[in-house]
Amino acid sequence: MADYFSEMGWRELADGEQPNHFLHLARLFRDYNMFEELNSLNGEKLPPPASKASVEALIDEKITQDGHQCPVCLKDFLTGDVVKIMPCKHKFHPECLLPWLSKTNSCPLCRYELPTDDEDYEAWKKEKKRAKERETDIENLHNSMFS
Ligand SMILES: [Zn+2]
Numbered sequence: 001m002a003d004y005f006s007e008m009g010w011r012e013l014a015d016g017e018q019p020n021h022f023l024h025l026a027r028l029f030r031d032y033n034m035f036e037e038l039n040s041l042n043g044e045k046l047p048p049p050a051s052k053a054s055v056e057a058l059i060d061e062k063i064t065q066d067g068h069q070c071p072v073c074l075k076d077f078l079t080g081d082v083v084k085i086m087p088c089k090h091k092f093h094p095e096c097l098l099p100w101l102s103k104t105n106s107c108p109l110c111r112y113e114l115p116t117d118d119e120d121y122e123a124w125k126k127e128k129k130r131a132k133e134r135e136t137d138i139e140n141l142h143n144s145m146f147s
């Protein structure tokens with residue numbers, strides 16, 4: 001792919017030339033927008049299943065007091081029931097949670113995400129995190145330019 005900026009006649013700095021802050025900002029925005037597009041594409045499909053290891057690592061807990069409900073089937077947990085606890089502390093019947101996690105990796109209640117075995121998805125998540133950091137960069141840059 002030809003670089004957009006070289007097509008537009010931008011070039012690398014010559015010795016002693018001052019960097020063009022506007023160009024830097026434009027580059028940040030360009031990268032950020034590309035990410036936004038990716039994000040909306042991805043938004044249409046469900047994240048992949050939780051990884052086997054992360055599902056096996058979920059903690060079991062025996063219910064010792066009443067008053068809690070499984071968010072999936074909305075039945076009360078009974079004393080003596082063994083439930084699965086997500087890292088976000090939400091509790092579910094294993095038979096309610098496990099089929100869910102075999103389809104997608106997030107808590108049915110709060111969308112807390114477990115790791116997946118899907119390399120593409122994990123790469124996308126990293127990219128998403130980087131874009132967030134870049135967003136902070138843009139803000140800092142904006143502040144340094146206009147304050
Ligand atoms: Zn349930």
Ligand SMILES: [Zn+2]
Pocket residue numbers: 086088089090107108109110111112
């Ligand atoms: Zn949760």
